[in-house]
Each structure stands twice: as C-alpha cells, then as structure tokens.
Amino acid sequence: MSTKIGEVIEASTGGFVAECYELHTPPPLGSVVRTTDGDVEIYGIVCNASTESIDPGRRPVARGKDESEEENIYRQHPQLSRLLRTTFESLAIGHGQENEIRHYLPPRPPRVHSFVYLCEQDEVRRFTQSLDFLSILLNSKGGSVDEMVSACLRQASHAHDDGRAFLVRAGKELAVLLGGELNRLNAILRRIRL
Amino acid sequence: MNESNAQGERLGIVVGGSLTGGMEVKLDSATPIEEMAVGRYVVIGGLRSRFFGMITNISLGTINQQLTITPPDVADPFIAEVITGTSTYGKLQVTPMLTISGDAVSLLEGPQPVKTVPAHFSEVREASEQDVELVFGREDDKHFYVGTPLDMETKVCLNIAEFVKRSNGIFGKSGTGKTFLTRLLLIGMVQKKEAANLIFDMHNEYGWEGTSEHVPNVKGLKQLFPSQVALFTLDEESARRRKVSPDYVVQIGYDAIEPEDIALLRETLNLTEPAIEAVYQLVREFGEEHWLEGFLNLSGDEETKDLLKNLNIHESSYRNLRRGLERLRRLPFLVPHARENSVQRILEYLDRGMNVVLEFGRYTDVTVYMLIANILTRRIYAQYRERTEMAMGEKADKPHPLVITIEEAHKFLNPSVAEQTIFGTIAREMRKYNVTLLVIDQRPSSIDDEVMSQLGTKATYLLDNEKDIDSVLMGVSGKSELKTVLSKLEAKQQALIFGHALPMPVVVKTREYGSAESYKEFGFRDAAELKRKTEEEIKDLF
Ligand SMILES: Nc1ncnc2c1ncn2[C@@H]1O[C@H](COP(=O)(O)OP(=O)(O)OP(=O)(O)O)[C@@H](O)[C@H]1O
Numbered sequence: 001m002s003t004k005i006g007e008v009i010e011a012s013t014g015g016f017v018a019e020c021y022e023l024h025t026p027p028p029l030g031s032v033v034r035t036t037d038g039d040v041e042i043y044g045i046v047c048n049a050s051t052e053s054i055d056p057g058r059r060p061v062a063r064g065k066d067e068s069e070e071e072n073i074y075r076q077h078p079q080l081s082r083l084l085r086t087t088f089e090s091l092a093i094g095h096g097q098e099n100e101i102r103h104y105l106p107p108r109p110p111r112v113h114s115f116v117y118l119c120e121q122d123e124v125r126r127f128t129q130s131l132d133f134l135s136i137l138l139n140s141k142g143g144s145v146d147e148m149v150s151a152c153l154r155q156a157s158h159a160h161d162d163g164r165a166f167l168v169r170a171g172k173e174l175a176v177l178l179g180g181e182l183n184r185l186n187a188i189l190r191r192i193r194l
Numbered sequence: 195m196n197e198s199n200a201q202g203e204r205l206g207i208v209v210g211g212s213l214t215g216g217m218e219v220k221l222d223s224a225t226p227i228e229e230m231a232v233g234r235y236v237v238i239g240g241l242r243s244r245f246f247g248m249i250t251n252i253s254l255g256t257i258n259q260q261l262t263i264t265p266p267d268v269a270d271p272f273i274a275e276v277i278t279g280t281s282t283y284g285k286l287q288v289t290p291m292l293t294i295s296g297d298a299v300s301l302l303e304g305p306q307p308v309k310t311v312p313a314h315f316s317e318v319r320e321a322s323e324q325d326v327e328l329v330f331g332r333e334d335d336k337h338f339y340v341g342t343p344l345d346m347e348t349k350v351c352l353n354i355a356e357f358v359k360r361s362n363g364i365f366g367k368s369g370t371g372k373t374f375l376t377r378l379l380l381i382g383m384v385q386k387k388e389a390a391n392l393i394f395d396m397h398n399e400y401g402w403e404g405t406s407e408h409v410p411n412v413k414g415l416k417q418l419f420p421s422q423v424a425l426f427t428l429d430e431e432s433a434r435r436r437k438v439s440p441d442y443v444v445q446i447g448y449d450a451i452e453p454e455d456i457a458l459l460r461e462t463l464n465l466t467e468p469a470i471e472a473v474y475q476l477v478r479e480f481g482e483e484h485w486l487e488g489f490l491n492l493s494g495d496e497e498t499k500d501l502l503k504n505l506n507i508h509e510s511s512y513r514n515l516r517r518g519l520e521r522l523r524r525l526p527f528l529v530p531h532a533r534e535n536s537v538q539r540i541l542e543y544l545d546r547g548m549n550v551v552l553e554f555g556r557y558t559d560v561t562v563y564m565l566i567a568n569i570l571t572r573r574i575y576a577q578y579r580e581r582t583e584m585a586m587g588e589k590a591d592k593p594h595p596l597v598i599t600i601e602e603a604h605k606f607l608n609p610s611v612a613e614q615t616i617f618g619t620i621a622r623e624m625r626k627y628n629v630t631l632l633v634i635d636q637r638p639s640s641i642d643d644e645v646m647s648q649l650g651t652k653a654t655y656l657l658d659n660e661k662d663i664d665s666v667l668m669g670v671s672g673k674s675e676l677k678t679v680l681s682k683l684e685a686k687q688q689a690l691i692f693g694h695a696l697p698m699p700v701v702v703k704t705r706e707y708g709s710a711e712s713y714k715e716f717g718f719r720d721a722a723e724l725k726r727k728t729e730e731e732i733k734d735l736f
C-alpha cells in the first residue's frame with residue numbers, strides 16, 4: 001500500500017497544493033503522487049515544496065542563538081511545530097485507473113481534503129511506461145522546470161529494471177520535444193546521466 | 195536477418211521524397227547507420243502495395259544547425275546514445291523501383307514498375323531473401339544465376355531469353371572481372387540454348403582455359419561443355435604449346451579482304467587518307483577478290499609506275515599503303531588462297547547449335563583482331579541476313595539466334611568507324627537478322643553514343659573515368675543515383691547490372707567461377723567421377 005502523506009488544500013485543473021501530515025517531510029522533488037477527485041485517480045509530479053508559518057501575518061523568528069544543537073529549539077518550543085506547516089505543489093500529469101492511465105490532464109481537479117499518497121515503485125513504473133507526460137512537465141511555468149524533470153526521471157529510473165535503458169528512452173523523448181533548445185536538453189541530460 | 199521471417203529488419207520511415215528523386219527515409223535511432231550500404235535493397239510498406247527499392251545514398255541529418263557548431267558532450271556514452279537518432283539521425287535515399295504487392299494481379303504478372311510513391315511515414319525494412327527472390331526470380335530454363343546481391347545469399351538471375359534479344363555490354367576497368375562475367379554469361383547462353391555463340395577470343399581465355407589471379411588456371415568453355423563448343427584457332431603452334439587441340443585452324447585468303455577492312459585499320463596500320471583511296475582504285479583495277487594479291491605482287495618497276503600513274507595514285511600513298519599491307523602479308527594465317535572457306539566452317543558448326551570460340555594465339559595485336567573479327571563477322575552476318583529474308587518469304591526457317599562476343603569493342607564501335615563497320619550495323623539494327631553482340635570494353639565512353647543506347651542489358655564494374663560512367667549510364671532513369679552506386683563498387687567481382695534482362699538495376703557480387711564446386715554447378719564431372727559413374731553403370735548392366 002502506498003503511504004498517505006498529506007491532504008489537498010488547494011486545487012486547480014493544472015495541479016494541486018497539499019499539506020504534509022509531517023512537518024519538514026514533503027515528498028522529494030519530482031516524485032509521483034496520487035490523489036483523487038472522488039471518481040478517478042489523479043497523478044501528479046511534485047514540483048515545489050515549502051514550509052512556512054500557518055499565520056501568514058506572523059513570520060517565524062530566529063531562536064537558536066544560545067543553543068548548541070538545532071534540535072533543542074523544537075524541544076524547547078514544542079508549539080512551534082503547530083505554528084508551522086509544510087506544503088508541496090504537484091503538477092497534474094495524468095489520471096485514470098490501474099490499467100488505463102491517461103497521460104494528460106484530468107477532467108476535474110481533485111477535491112480539497114482529498115488524501116495524497118506517495119506512489120510505490122511498481123505504480124511509478126506503470127505510470128512512466130509511457131513518457132507522454134514529459135511534454136506537460138516541459139511546458140509548465142515556474143522556476144526550476146528542468147530541475148524537476150531531471151529529478152523526476154532520476155527517481156523513476158529506480159523503479160525500472162533497466163534504469164539506463166529507461167533514461168535513454170526518456171532522453172530521446174526529450175531530444176525530440178526540445179528540438180531546437182539544445183542548451184536545455186544538454187542541461188537535463190547532464191543531470192540524468194548515470 | 196531472420197531466415198524464417200518473411201520480413202527483413204525495420205530500418206526507418208519515409209519522411210519525404212519523389213518518384214524521380216527517390217524517397218527520403220529517416221533511420222530509426224536503433225538502426226546503426228554504418229551498417230547501411232548503397233546498392234542494398236529495401237522494401238517500403240505503403241498503404242496499398244509494397245515497394246521494392248534500392249538504397250542510393252546515405253547521409254547524416256541534424257535537427258538543429260547549432261548542434262554542428264557546439265556539439266553535445268558525446269564523449270559521454272549516455273548522451274551520445276540519446277542524441278543519436280533524435281537530434282542527429284541517419285537518412286537514406288531510396289529509389290523505389292518496383293511494386294511487389296501480394297495481390298492476384300502481381301502474383302500473375304510479377305513485380306511491376308513503380309508509378310507512384312509510398313505515403314508519408316511508410317515503414318522501411320531491409321528486403322528479405324524472399325522479397326529479392328520474388329524480384330529476381332529463380333533459376334529455371336530461361337533464368338541463369340549470375341550472382342548475389344550485396345550481403346545476401348539470394349540468387350540474382352538474368353533472363354537469358356530476353357538477354358539475347360538485344361546487343362549487350364560488359365564494362366569496367368582492367369582487372370575488375372569482365373572476362374569472368376563474360377565467361378559466366380556465355381555459359382548461361384550455352385546452357386539455356388537460347389543462342390549460339392561466336393567468340394573472338396583475343397587473349398585465349400574463353401576456349402580451353404583462362405588465367406586467374408588467385409587459382410592457377412580456370413577452365414574454358416570447351417572443357418566444361420566439350421560437345422557444345424568448338425575451338426577454332428588462328429595459331430596452331432600456340433595451341434599446341436598450350437596443349438590445346440583445336441577443332442579447326444583458320445586461314446583467310448587475300449580474296450576475303452575488302453577495302454572496308456583496310457579502312458577500319460587505317461589508324462592501327464598508320465595509313466593516310468589517300469592510301470585508303472588508293473585501295474578503292476586498286477579494286478577497280480584488279481577486282482574485289484584479287485586487289486590485294488595484285489598489289490602485293492607489284493614489283494615497283496617501270497610497269498608499276500605506269501599503273502600508279504594510270505590509277506592516279508601518288509608515289510607517297512603507294513609507299514604508305516605498301517608499308518601497311520606488308521604487315522598483313524607477314525601474318526601466317528593470311529594466305530593468297532585459303533585451303534578452305536573458314537566462314538563456311540564456322541557456319542556449319544553454328545548451324546549444328548555449337549558455339550565457336552576463335553582463339554588468336556600469339557596474334558594479340560589489335561590490328562589482327564579487328565581485321566579477322568570484321569572479315570568473318572561481315573560474311574557470317576550476310577548469311578544470316580539472307581536466311582532471315584528467305585524465312586520472311588517463308589522459304590526457310592529463321593536462323594538460330596547468334597551472339598558475337600568482341601573485346602576492345604571501342605575499336606570497332608567508336609564514332610568514327612561505327613557507321614561503317616559491320617559491328618556498328620549489328621548494334622544499331624537490334625536483332626533484325628537474329629544476330630546480336632556482346633561487347634566488352636574498358637572505355638565505354640569511346641563507343642558511339644547511339645550504339646551504347648541500343649545495348650539492351652549492361653553490366654558495369656568499377657569505372658573511374660567520369661566520361662565512362664556517364665556513357666554507361668546514359669539514358670537510364672535514376673542516373674545520378676546509380677552513379678553513386680557505381681562509384682562505390684568494390685574493385686573486383688562486384689558489378690551493377692541493368693537493362694532488359696532484369697526487372698531492375700542490381701548490384702551483384704558475381705557468381706564464383708573457378709572452383710571445383712563452381713564447375714560442378716555447371717554440370718561438369720571430372721575424370722575420376724566420370725570413371726566411377728561409368729563403372730557403376732557397367733556394374734548395373736551385368
Ligand atoms: N566471378 C569471379 N569468380 C572468381 N574470381 C573472379 C571473379 N570475377 C573476378 N575474379 C577475379 O578477378 C580477377 C580479374 O578478373 P578478369 O580477368 O575478369 O578482369 P578483366 O576485367 O577482364 O580485366 P582486363 O580488362 O584486364 O581483361 C580474376 O583473375 C579473378 O581472380
């Protein structure tokens with residue numbers, strides 16, 4: 001069974017934001033997560049994560065000046081973990097059931113408070129059998145698209161028996177999708193080579 | 195390639211092209227470009243039919259010019275593998291030649307010439323052995339196996355019945371395999387019995403045995419088909435020395451030599467134009483049959499001077515002609531009066547369906563070769579012509595087709611003499627009188643264009659002179675593509691063959707000739723085997 005890691009707190013067609021149940025433990029950048037709109041499973045790739053104050057008006061202040069170890073800060077102020085929260089953003093990249101996954105946007109965004117699971121290896125393998133989702137990733141807006149793509153491929157490669165073959169296949173797909181953008185292609189390839 | 199699979203390996207897809215310019219094929223990234231070769235066959239699976247074609251060019255493509263300026267980090271094998279076939283890719287140019295759809299019509303009528311092209315993104319595969327066999331046929335009573343396509347085991351077969359209907363040519367630079375291929379084709383004609391052959395064998399290579407750079411000696415036609423081949427020679431002594439026993443020793447009488455023969459030899463005998471004129475004057479004086487004897491008997495005295503004056507022959511022309519004709523007089527097989535009519539003898543053999551090889555012995559001089567070939571051919575041709583005309587009047591059967599093989603063909607067929615020589619006439623007339631030529635030459639560009647264009651089937655080995663290449667490929671569709679193919683032939687035993695006797699141009703490694711197995715394939719039994727066989731038969735009898 002895949003691990004439940006959080007809950008949707010903001011949803012749109014292109015993606016969703018979820019809050020983690022555990023502070024400071026968002027799923028890794030580029031990992032595959034799953035949630036639902038009540039009917040269909042929606043798959044996402046983690047593209048960003050952040051930890052901040054629950055009350056946007058109150059920024060955390062530095063507290064460790066006299067401490068020798070970081071952990072002591074939380075031990076001394078147990079309320080801190082309730083004032084902070086970790087959230088992560090995912091891009092919606094596909095939807096569907098077990099055997100018929102579609103690598104394009106779901107018809108509806110997930111419901112707020114839907115549970116979010118981190119996908120297990122074999123689910124990741126199934127989902128990344130087709131690389132059609134790469135074009136959604138490459139076209140997404142945001143600062144570190146290429147970092148996310150490489151992280152995603154690196155991780156997915158561990159789910160495949162022949163990780164290198166998977167990366168070569170993905171690399172070729174990128175080469176086609178990126179066409180003229182050689183610098184981007186080179187940058188990604190350098191990040192995913194074994 | 196998988197033997198049991200009717201389909202060859204997938205290579206890529208069609209991405210563009212035209213019927214005249216050939217199809218552009220993008221190779222799959224899994225297809226290693228360095229394993230492609232021009233001249234190889236592919237099959238394109240169109241929507242309605244399958245197209246059979248030949249790779250005529252191979253090139254590299256990149257999707258982005260920048261890639262060539264700042265190449266990616268291909269030292270890294272991973273990046274190299276990704277880039278290959280995507281950002282950079284291999285391209286083939288494929289000339290579609292035939293459609294080989296499996297429907298009823300094409301099964302009955304065989305492969306058809308292409309009239310359209312396969313659609314975009316049609317799949318391109320290597321041609322399988324079955325595909326090639328479908329196109330080039332199997333060996334049968336008309337089809338003779340001449341070689342195998344590049345990197346394949348399938349047999350490429352020539353339709354010998356079609357082949358003998360037209361004059362044909364074999365070209366290529368020295369040492370490429372012309373003589374070996376000629377020998378093969380002659381065997382094909384002997385075996386399929388579609389035509390009788392007369393071979394003017396300048397270097398004594400076809401009759402009894404020929405030389406090879408690898409094996410000691412190779413067998414000639416007479417050894418392989420003793421009952422179907424007669425060996426004629428001009429040089430009995432040379433034959434004896436080579437331990438060859440000829441069926442007939444040829445002599446030519448002076449009376450057989452006509453002014454046209456001398457005109458043809460103008461260059462090799464170093465004759466001036468007035469000297470040639472003089473020959474015609476001499477014919478007027480002494481008559482067709484006696485002019486040469488009469489001339490050679492002139493003693494140079496007062497009487498001669500008077501005669502020359504009468505005939506309006508200048509002293510210098512006389513001397514020029516004398517020098518030239520004395521050379522002929524020294525040839526032992528040229529005699530004032532031949533003991534027998536050699537032409538008649540040759541015809542007798544040919545009429546019996548035999549094939550005649552005329553060896554020149556030590557007389558490998560091109561002057562002799564031209565003179566003899568011309569004299570004999572002219573007379574033989576006249577006979578064929580007469581018989582054919584009689585056959586048209588339904589007084590006799592049409593003569594059995596005859597193929598005359600000549601080497602150094604450009605000497606007979608260059609533009610300045612092709613108009614006049616009998617060979618030019620035969621080449622231009624196609625096979626009006628059932629006589630065709632098989633011409634062998636190293637320098638096809640020296641042969642008259644019109645003659646070249648009349649050749650039905652041409653086989654060409656490597657040629658390195660641009661003019662020669664152009665002349666061989668003149669008038670062929672897809673010329674520029676074939677040019678690439680031709681220029682990439684190996685130095686030996688690889689030929690491009692195209693024309694009437696084949697459904698489409700083909701590059702072959704010519705069939706091995708000279709090994710014991712090769713002789714066996716032609717039905718040859720060596721002495722030991724024959725003995726064994728006879729013994730067995732005797733045993734069976736009692
Ligand atoms: N089909 C063949 N089988 C075996 N050997 C071959 C074959 N074709 C060519 N060769 C080899 O190549 C050599 C040259 O071939 P060949 O004598 O036919 O050349 P050529 O074109 O007639 O040359 P030239 O113009 O000098 O007469 C032969 O001696 C032989 O060793």
Ligand SMILES: [Mg+2]
Nearest residue numbers: 369372373374
């Ligand atoms: Mg030769």
